[in-house]
Amino acid sequence: MNVISFDIIPSTNGYCARNISSLAHGDIVTARRQSAGRGRKSRKWSSEEGGLYFSLVLKEGLSLLKSPGTLTQLMALAVCKAARRAGAGAYIKWPNDVLAQGRKFCGILSEAVFDGQNLKAVIVGVGINLSQKELDSDKPAVTLAELGIEADAEDLLKEIVDNFNFNFELLKREGFEALRDCYKEAFLYLGKPVTLRVFDETVEGIAEDIDAEGRLILRQGEKLRVINIGDMDF
Numbered sequence: 001m002n003v004i005s006f007d008i009i010p011s012t013n014g015y016c017a018r019n020i021s022s023l024a025h026g027d028i029v030t031a032r033r034q035s036a037g038r039g040r041k042s043r044k045w046s047s048e049e050g051g052l053y054f055s056l057v058l059k060e061g062l063s064l065l066k067s068p069g070t071l072t073q074l075m076a077l078a079v080c081k082a083a084r085r086a087g088a089g090a091y092i093k094w095p096n097d098v099l100a101q102g103r104k105f106c107g108i109l110s111e112a113v114f115d116g117q118n119l120k121a122v123i124v125g126v127g128i129n130l131s132q133k134e135l136d137s138d139k140p141a142v143t144l145a146e147l148g149i150e151a152d153a154e155d156l157l158k159e160i161v162d163n164f165n166f167n168f169e170l171l172k173r174e175g176f177e178a179l180r181d182c183y184k185e186a187f188l189y190l191g192k193p194v195t196l197r198v199f200d201e202t203v204e205g206i207a208e209d210i211d212a213e214g215r216l217i218l219r220q221g222e223k224l225r226v227i228n229i230g231d232m233d234f
Helices: 012-018 070-086 153-174 177-186
Strands: 003-009 028-034 052-058 090-093 097-100 103-115 118-128 193-198 201-210 216-220 223-227
Touching: 003 012, 012 028, 012 052, 012 103, 012 118, 028 153, 052 153, 070 090, 070 097, 070 103, 070 118, 070 153, 070 177, 090 177, 118 153, 153 177, 177 201, 193 216, 201 223
Parallel strands: 003 028
Antiparallel strands: 028 052, 052 118, 090 097, 097 103, 103 118, 193 201, 201 216, 216 223
């Protein structure tokens, strides 16, 4: 595991994107603090010292994937499993946030890098609240320390990456279907009413299922709607 560490940089994902040609498959970039951490849709991600912030570079095996977007869900599974082993009652909010006690402690942002029309790499960025004193968030948030868990950042990073790599091999061989049951077990909203923001539309329904491509199946009365991309409220 090749880890490139910084005390502070604007964004680990940004660093990877700027230096993608010199980075190898499996390289990891970490920072003790990010001055311009980002979440989905360019939202600010609070990245004060005391958290675990890293990006994983993926270059190999991408052509075998039906949907590179499922890499985000794989990372959510990897974080959820590690957090549960540490003692957190962790679960996933589709598609990519990891929560405990109704509050978010992990956000994931995957970004594709193209060479013309060809997918050159995918950068999977992760931010985990470990022990920060203050959390700047517009949603309910929590640190693992507040949950009574003392996690060593280096040990947690290794466990998460090991979990991810195991799942990545399964994904390449068998597709998301091989991980679907594990993902559904960690997604505690099945059968419950949910509200999502899909582009500029607010969508409501019952979370019916997660399909073989990782998409959310939403029941709206007698109809089923497949949601590829969206933000689920919590």
